[in-house]
Amino acid sequence: MEEGRALFVQIAEQIEDSILDGSLGEGERAPSTNELASFHRINPATAAKGINLLVDRGILVKRRGLGMFVAEGAHEQLRTSRRETFAEQYLDPMLAEARALGLDMDAVIDMVRRRAT
Amino acid sequence: MGTAIEVKNLSRRHRSVAALDDVTVSFEANTIHGLLGRNGAGKTSLMSIIAGQDWPSEGEVRVFGQRPHENEAVLPRMCFVREDQKYMDDAKPGHVFTAASLAYPNWDADLAQRLIEDFHLPMKTKINKLSRGQRSAVAVIIGLACRANITFFDEPYIGLDAAARQLFYDRLLEDYAENPRTIVVSSHLIDEIAPLIEHIVLLDRGRVLVDESADELRERAVTLIGRWDHVQDVIGGREILRREELGRLVRVTVLGGLGADEQARARELDLDIAPVSLQQLVVHLSARQGATLETAKEA
Numbered sequence: 001m002e003e004g005r006a007l008f009v010q011i012a013e014q015i016e017d018s019i020l021d022g023s024l025g026e027g028e029r030a031p032s033t034n035e036l037a038s039f040h041r042i043n044p045a046t047a048a049k050g051i052n053l054l055v056d057r058g059i060l061v062k063r064r065g066l067g068m069f070v071a072e073g074a075h076e077q078l079r080t081s082r083r084e085t086f087a088e089q090y091l092d093p094m095l096a097e098a099r100a101l102g103l104d105m106d107a108v109i110d111m112v113r114r115r116a117t
Numbered sequence: 118m119g120t121a122i123e124v125k126n127l128s129r130r131h132r133s134v135a136a137l138d139d140v141t142v143s144f145e146a147n148t149i150h151g152l153l154g155r156n157g158a159g160k161t162s163l164m165s166i167i168a169g170q171d172w173p174s175e176g177e178v179r180v181f182g183q184r185p186h187e188n189e190a191v192l193p194r195m196c197f198v199r200e201d202q203k204y205m206d207d208a209k210p211g212h213v214f215t216a217a218s219l220a221y222p223n224w225d226a227d228l229a230q231r232l233i234e235d236f237h238l239p240m241k242t243k244i245n246k247l248s249r250g251q252r253s254a255v256a257v258i259i260g261l262a263c264r265a266n267i268t269f270f271d272e273p274y275i276g277l278d279a280a281a282r283q284l285f286y287d288r289l290l291e292d293y294a295e296n297p298r299t300i301v302v303s304s305h306l307i308d309e310i311a312p313l314i315e316h317i318v319l320l321d322r323g324r325v326l327v328d329e330s331a332d333e334l335r336e337r338a339v340t341l342i343g344r345w346d347h348v349q350d351v352i353g354g355r356e357i358l359r360r361e362e363l364g365r366l367v368r369v370t371v372l373g374g375l376g377a378d379e380q381a382r383a384r385e386l387d388l389d390i391a392p393v394s395l396q397q398l399v400v401h402l403s404a405r406q407g408a409t410l411e412t413a414k415e416a
Contacts, residue, residue: 001312004392006332034294041287042312043149044294046332092384100387 001040011036011050019059019070020078030060030068121146121267121299122167127176129162129323136162138323140176144316146266147297149289151314151331153307155403158320160303161199164269168197180267193222198260199271200253204244210255211240214262223264228292232258235284249276257285261292267299274304282306286313307396317395321403331395338398340370343388351375351383358401370401 001007015031018024031039036047051068054060059077060068098108122144129137137159144150152160165171167178169185169192178185185191204213210233218224233240236254239247244255253276260268274282290313293300304310317334319327327334338358341348345367355371362368370393375383383390393401 002392003308003311003394003396004335006335007312008332037290037294038287040312041290043290043315045148045315046312049332088381092381096384096387 001042007040007042007046008049008053011040011042011047012053015050015054016059016078016082019074020082022075024070026070026072026074028070029066030054030070032067119146120144121181123177123179124163124167125177125179127163127166127178128174129159129166129171130174135323137166137173140320140323140325142318142325142328144267144299144301144318146299148316149293149300149302149314151307151310151317152301152303152320153317153399154303154320154326157322158403159323160320161271162323163320164197164271164301164303168195168269170197193220194266195269196221196260196263196265196267197269197271198256198273199269200256200273200275202252202256202273204255206245208244209240209242210238210244210247213244213255213259217259217263221263221265223266225262225264228264229258229262232261232288235288236281250278250281251276253277254281261285261288264292264296264298267301270300270302270304272303272305282309286310289313307399308394311395317399319399319402326402327399334398335392335395336374338370338372338393338401339375340368340391340393341383341388342366342368342391343383343386347386347388350386351379351388358398358405370397 001010015024019026024030030051033044033048033051036042036050037044040047051060055062055068057077058071059074061071063069095108098105120143124140124142127137127140128135140159140163152164154160162171166173167180167185169187172186180191180195183191185195214229218226218229232238232254236251236258238251238254238258242251244252247255253274256273257270257277260270260273274285277285286309289300302310302314311331314331317327317329317331318325341351344365345362348367348369352369352371355373357369357371359370360367375390380390
């Protein structure tokens with residue numbers, strides 16, 4: 001866990017990452033509060049808050065007596081919301097650096113294209 | 118969940134010096150609280166009074182709704198573990214643990230035994246012949262195995278090395294997950310205990326400076342690095358907690374998180390945004406004079 005950002009938000013993001021990269025599939029059981037707490041060595045209440053954040057957004061669903069499970073459609077939902085912030089999170093810092101280096105946009109686009117293939 | 122401890126307008130003066138000055142604060146039940154502050158901030162005084170071991174000059178304390186002092190309904194439900202704990206001269210760890218098992222109705226002898234092994238505590242040595250770390254282990258074992266409804270850990274781990282401290286934090290979290298209870302931990306090692314604590318009370322010269330959730334507090338400050346005019350543009354009227362300069366570059370820590378627009382603006386201006394750890398924030402807040410966090414919130 002990284003200090004200086006709300007821990008429960010980081011817990012939620014890490015579960016999101018697992019769902020996005022497929023290591024946690026739809027319909028699978030998500031780690032429990034106590035599993036998360038002991039793995040990350042954090043307070044169980046903080047882990048519970050992170051899980052609840054995902055329940056509120058419909059990413060996880062609670063099955064009584066069984067635990068938390070990844071909702072159907074969670075993967076697509078996360079993709080959509082992360083795609084919305086992709087440009088801001090990744091492109092803006094890249095473009096800022098490119099400007100500082102005096103690279104023109106065509107050169108940058110060219111570089112991206114070459115890297116992508 | 119309810120409130121375990123309520124403190125109202127509590128003051129404690131030693132002659133003319135106020136160790137606690139009009140402290141009003143409450144501690145939720147079944148929560149791990151961090152009680153932070155510099156040396157002499159009043160942490161030990163506050164815990165001693167709540168635990169019924171010292172008397173207030175003014176004000177009131179309620180533990181589970183009752184006055185704790187000389188109250189047999191409340192005292193056995195509290196355990197106060199401190200670094201400078203005094204033991205009888207010839208006592209060995211076993212004697213102390215037996216005494217604790219009689220004093221605390223929820224004492225878990227199995228847990229105590231496991232911890233004795235974890236900490237490699239020599240049971241045949243008199244406590245006054247133990248090393249500082251081993252004495253700390255005795256205190257930590259009592260604090261964990263007593264399973265009191267309220268446990269105060271007043272820097273009992275000062276003598277423990279880094280590995281033994283991690284063991285303490287791990288065992289505390291494990292046992293707390295299975296047996297939720299109210300725990301108040303005071304420490305200087307804020308970064309170490311930060312992941313454990315849900316709620317923070319920061320004392321400064323006998324007064325309450327901060328009383329809020331750890332996660333809220335984490336998002337209360339931010340550090341910006343870049344050109345001073347650009348930094349100024351983004352921070353507006355926010356209070357500056359710390360400002361350092363390196364040539365034309367400044368690093369400024371301000372109170373009040375950035376909104377999405379401000380973050381975008383900071384990126385446009387090529388400013389680096391760095392998070393502020395609880396430890397850093399507590400240091401900055403303790404160093405600051407006058408205004409409480411409440412007044413800063415309104416600004």
